[in-house]
Amino acid sequence: MKLEILYSQNSINTYKSCPIKFKYKYIDNINWKKFGHKEYYDSLVYGSEFHLVCERFFNDIPLGIDKNSLFYSWIEKIKSIVDTNEGILLPEYEIRFKLDGKNLVAKYDLVIIKEDKIEIWDWKTENKKMSYENYKNRIQTIVYLFLGMEVLPKIFDKNIDYQDISMNYYQMEFDDEPKKIVHSKENHFKYKEIIKNYINSIENNNFYKNTNHCKYCELENICKGI
Numbered sequence: 380m381k382l383e384i385l386y387s388q389n390s391i392n393t394y395k396s397c398p399i400k401f402k403y404k405y406i407d408n409i410n411w412k413k414f415g416h417k418e419y420y421d422s423l424v425y426g427s428e429f430h431l432v433c434e435r436f437f438n439d440i441p442l443g444i445d446k447n448s449l450f451y452s453w454i455e456k457i458k459s460i461v462d463t464n465e466g467i468l469l470p471e472y473e474i475r476f477k478l479d480g481k482n483l484v485a486k487y488d489l490v491i492i493k494e495d496k497i498e499i500w501d502w503k504t505e506n507k508k509m510s511y512e513n514y515k516n517r518i519q520t521i522v523y524l525f526l527g528m529e530v531l532p533k534i535f536d537k538n539i540d541y542q543d544i545s546m547n548y549y550q551m552e553f554d555d556e557p558k559k560i561v562h563s564k565e566n567h568f569k570y571k572e573i574i575k576n577y578i579n580s581i582e583n584n585n586f587y588k589n590t591n592h593c594k595y596c597e598l599e600n601i602c603k604g605i
């Protein structure tokens with residue numbers, strides 16, 4: 380089977396959590412909503428609304444929110460940790476990269492191109508507190524830092540070393556300071572192999588069920604019938 384897939388942190392993460400789910404979603408194009416988990420879907424909508432407010436803020440567009448709202452207080456928090464006066468600010472910035480002929484994409488909440496460093500920012504609205512270790516090992520960090528290092532210095536003609544690019548997670552509800560993961564040469568090649576291994580596994584049709592996450596899977600009913 381010839382696959383033309385645009386790989387992202389979301390799709391690779393889906394494969395990591397359940398390989399057959401990747402096939403349903405990204406090859407068979409089955410999209411489904413899980414009814415009865417209103418809280419989960421409300422939190423997704425909530426998160427995407429806040430990301431829109433952030434995009435407006437960094438594009439200097441009126442926020443259109445109440446000054447007494449939670450989102451307003453979160454924007455105030457962001458103002459206190461992100462220096463908007465230095466560098467080029469790129470909200471909702473998407474980059475693409477070909478790795479051994481396979482297409483990869485990353486869409487960042489915010490990229491800041493500074494004189495001698497690049498910062499990637501990600502806003503988290505989940506109400507479960509995340510640790511530095513959680514962030515360090517996630518597929519998002521692997522894909523975002525790898526692609527960022529491969530693509531961003533070339534686009535902006537910067538002589539950036541591995542340790543000059545960082546991934547900064549900020550969990551709105553809990554964090555005073557962002558959780559900053561500084562890239563390294565060692566991790567860059569490690570991340571490259573991890574991404575390649577996932578892609579190879581997918582392209583070799585290595586699809587099987589991992590039932591550890593079925594309880595929260597929107598495809599549970601469909602999956603049972605297949």
Ligand code: SF4
Binds near residue numbers: 400
């Ligand atoms: S129901 Fe379970 S096995 Fe089926 S796709 Fe979802 S997570 Fe995978």
